[in-house]
Amino acid sequence: MNAQGQDWDDLRLFLAVARAGSLSGAARALGVTHSTVFRRIGAFEERLGVRLFDRLQGGYDLTAAGEEMRESVLRIEEEIAALALKVTGQDQRPTGTIRITATDFLAQALLPAHVAAFRAERPGIEIEAIVSDTVLDLTRREADIALRIGNPGQEALVGRRIGQLAFAVYAARGRAGDPGTGDWVGYGASHGPLSRAMARWWPGMRQVYRTNSITAAQAAARAGIGMAALPCVLADRDPGLVRLCPLPEPFALDLWLLTHEDLRHTARIRMFLDFMGTAVQAEADLLEGRRPLGQVPAVD
Structure with a gap:
């Protein structure tokens, strides 16, 4: 051969x-x-x-x-x-394409506004977003950068925690309910840490609709199917939703920005990592849910 x-x-x-x-x-x-x-x-x-x-x-x-x-x-x-x-x-040119992998809700709630701002500064760099809940392998060049919830701890990857994602209970406007007795949009066996915590907080919760997608849960809650535990960075920007209450206990997931160690000195990769890290950290109040109940910030 x-x-x-x-x-x-x-x-x-x-x-x-x-x-x-x-x-x-x-x-x-x-x-x-x-x-x-x-x-x-x-x-x-x-x-x-x-x-x-x-x-x-x-x-x-x-x-x-x-x-x-x-x-x-x-x-x-x-x-x-x-x-x-x-x-x-070894590429030190501030041009080319960056392939970023992220889950559906991170690609919707975080990436667009920051990518637009980044490209305004670096118009020679193009972005390709690979939206998938599957963890792509950066060592096999399935993507250049990963925006992930949690750090997989792979030896060849480098990165940093850029924030924490807080969650709260949301429902459609005018559809307030009691978390202990009302209808829920749940995640079934998916999103393990959150699902296990919800089962502990509300052991009798009635999940009338289940999905493995956070953005699908957001849409279901907005349609009035039931309450949903959603990331504040996503749901607080949705005018069709209102935050009913915080979770019974503090609950947050770490947000990581990762790349392969051989790519971290590439000019365009380094530029995006630095820009995105600073931009996301500036949104800490929104990420961590520090908003008055019912307030809906304007979408950037």
Whole structure:
């Protein structure tokens, strides 16, 4: 196998199927169609003259040859990612693209206003926001910067805590209720720390609607389905919601800004990290919920 681009594309495709265990999962990860993955993986096996996957009813399982290839391809992927990080880390030009990963509500509540202000200062830098609740791997260059709730503690990542996200109980205007007896928009098993705390505070709470998305919970509360525990930075800016009460106990989640250690000296990455850290810390009152009940600050 040579080192031409098409061969690496085939290896990336092979890894995507191996990781997902299905053609549809690989297609979503790569942003291509199911039929494209089916066609290309078959052509790849035909060129190699070996079957890499067993086609089973439940998905695609690696054969013995596929297992051996996966180990080799993972090493190649690590080397390519490391090389890309080192090369990018030497770039001192205040231009280019920064790929930022964030959850849906952080991408809505925090990023837009600050990205607009940043680009007003640095028009040569473009921003790509990857909105996902999945934790992307910065060591594999799935993104350059992560705006995350909590620090994953990965050895190769560097960053800092830039704030804390406070939560409170919200409902649609004119739909006030008793948290102990009223209807709730809940998170089910998702958002573990918050869900566990809510179950402890209100053991008999009636969750009439559940979602794994904070922005979906915000929309449901605004529609009048029930009360919801929401981040103040998101809900206090929503004119369709009113803050009913604080949580029974102090509850906040740390907000982190992270990048790979090989990228932190890249000019555009360093500029954005410094700008975003300062800008978010200036919003501490909003992040930490220090607003009078019922006050709705203007959206920036």
